[in-house]
Amino acid sequence: MLIFANYFILVVRELNYINYKISIITATFNSQATIKQTLESVIEQNYQNIEHIIIDGKSSDNTLQIVESYRELYKSKNIDLIVSSQKDEGIYDAFNRGIKLSNGDLIGFLNSDDFFTHKNILNIINWAFNKPVNKKIESISANLEYIDSRYQIIRKLKGRSIDKEGFKKGFHPAHPTFYVRKEIFEKFGCFNLSYKIAGDYELMLRFIVKHNINNLYIDDNFVKMKIGGISNQNLKSIYKANLECFRAWKENDLHISPLFILAKPLKKVKEINFIKYIRYIISKWSG
Secondary structure, three states, X not given: OXXXXXXXXXXXXXXXXXXXXXXXXXXXXXXOOOHHHHHHHHHOOOOOOEEXXXXXXXXXXXXXXXXXXXXXXXXXXXXXXXXEEOOOOOHHHHHHHHHHHOOOOEEXXXXXXXXXXOOOHXXXXXXXXXXXXXXXXXXXXXXXXXXXXXXXXXXXXXXXXXXXXXXXXXXXXXXXHOEEEHHHHHHHOOXXXXXXXXXXXXXXXXXXXXXXXXXXXXXXXXXXXXOOOHHHOOHHHHHHHHHHHHHHHHHOXXXXXXXXXXXXXXXXXXXXXXXXXXXXXXXXXXX
């Protein structure tokens, strides 16, 4: 593990070190209960060249009012805040709108009920894209933690160096930790709206496996994600998500065994804290 990950900002920078503009895209819809923590985790970042794009799906609660209440604080931190609200076709449509509005060199996605784990995440991301290696870094990924409403860790999603063989075994980047050069979206396209649950998987598969972009894995926990997202709400959603993942291989002209549908969810088993997960399920049933 990179024990010194939080101290990258102390590294002596090379003459050609670039402070990339980082675009963080957050899709919101009636997110008043969680959006404050997301906004505050962006504001707390020590990095100086940030753009936060809020793509709202016409919320009927106080989501937009809460976002606007942070505008002056964003301005004081020199963070560009862009807000767009209109009806959309779902989260991947919102992400695509955010990409089109972005002015950054690097693009990532932070869900409206997720937050960064510490203040140096964007410094680490920028360091990674400046890392001198034989091949230009085109994307990065890291670790993620699923938490319940009491902030107990339900599942630890530990990443790894990702390649085609890793994808075949069910490994892929955790999408909220996946940051990509904007030029990659411009070259290979954005999210495929025909996918309702696994559009992020299809995009990462297309980028990393089909088009062989370079991905650097960083052994640090980047994001805490509230459990209950669309792809892991229940067994039916998990099954549908895995069918879409299987379909993504076919539609990108990539070969995968049908057993992949079983292998992918089985990989998740060892990542789950079952005692806390059962407690979470019971709390949901009891209201």
